Amino acid sequence: MYAITIPEAGGPEALVWAEVADPEPAAGEVLVEVVASAVNRADLLQRQGFYDPPPGSxxxxxLECSGRISALGPGVSGWAVGDEVCALVTGGGYAQKVVVPVGQLLPVPKGVDLVSAAALPEVVCTVWSNVFMVGHLRPGETLLVHGGSSGIGTMAIQLAKAVGAKVAVTAGSAEKLEACRKLGADILVNYREQDFTELVRADVILDIMGAKYLERNVDALAVNGRLVIIGLQGGVKGELNLATMLVKRVAVVATSLRGRPLGEKAAIVAAVREHVWPLLEAGTVRPVVDRTIPITDAAEAHRVVEASAHIGKVVLTI
Incomplete structure (x- = not known):
């Protein structure tokens, strides 16, 4: 098969479409013939040599793909060759074929085309696990999403609104804020011109910035608020005012998805299938795809994401 390889870490040009050995499904895995994948910022870090895949992956x-099952490993039941699926993977989505643990498979939702389905697994699993399973967002509460026009942001807005929450977002342009408004965001903050701490008191904050926003995020939390950090685009080390945290009784949590054990990922995927798939099939929530790019032009897709020149997800087609 062919896959995007990274012979040497570097810029987008480091991505090379090359012939590699076909993967074989082991017990509890299926082989998926990939139709599309999608770009995540973790992919950019891996290309740069800053985010090695977990051992054995x-x-x-x-980190996600859509396609059709082409083979079943030993012990797999409930799925058949030819089933159209999308999947959360630990790596290997930029390829013609990928093996997927059966617990990380999802059927393509009714009403969603197979290519667009590639934009779902990583963002939906990230948002559901962090905003709802960790952050415990409830109806009537306020969610603040940094990077509201990103793939994760556009999904977080929709899911929060679907459960009856109020949503505030930050983004860096009028165009991106307008896209967030159309998805249901209630409070729009242009971070280049406004300070979100003056405009928002949030019960849950979904943060991709890390250190740069740490102190202000705590300031923006309401009493009993929960800050969930899922990215470090603004650095890895910051200071916390414990006195403020004590007075407000707030929690600060940092989580990641890629390196979790199979059982934890399977539990997240099962929760997503139970709670989010009905919303997708009803049309309440939808994948937001900025553009599709042939996988042989993966370097261009990385340039788009690196420049934040997109709204929603950039999808790679095979």
Whole structure:
């Protein structure tokens, strides 16, 4: 098969479409013939040499995909060759074929095309696990999403609104804020011109910035608020005012998805199938795809994401 390889870490040009060995499904796995994948910022970090895949996983980038099952490993039941699926993977999504643990498979939702389905697994699992399973967002509460026009942001807005929450977002342009408004965001903050701490008191904050926003995020939390950090685009070390945290009785949690054990990922995927798939099939929530790019032009897709020149997800087609 062919896959995007990274012979040497570097810029987008480091991505090379090359012939590699076909993967074989082991017990509890299926082989998926990939139709599309999607770009995540973790892929950019891996390309740059800053985010190695967990031991034993595929060396190729790509944390999600959609396609058709082409083979079943020993002990797999409930799925059949030819089933159209999307999947959360630990790596290897940028390839013609990928093996997927059966617990990380999802059927393509009714009403969603197979290519667009590639934009779902990583963002839906990230948002559901962090905003709802960790952050415990409830109806009537306020969610603040940093990077509201990103793939994760556009999904977080929709899911929060679907459960009856109020949503505030930060983004860096009028165009991106307008896209967030159309998805249901109630409070729009242009971080280049406004200070979100003056405009928002949030019960849950979903943060991709890390250190740069740490102190202000705590300031923006309401009493009993929960800050969930899922990215470190603004650095890894910051200071926390414990006195403020004590007075407000707030929690600060940092989580990641890629390195979790199979059982934890399977539990998240099962929760997503139970709670989010009905919303997708009803049309209440939808994948937001900025553009599709052939996987042989993966370097261009990385440039788009690196420049934040997109709204929603950038999808790679095979």
């Amino acid at each position: 595929s060396p190729y980038p790509g």
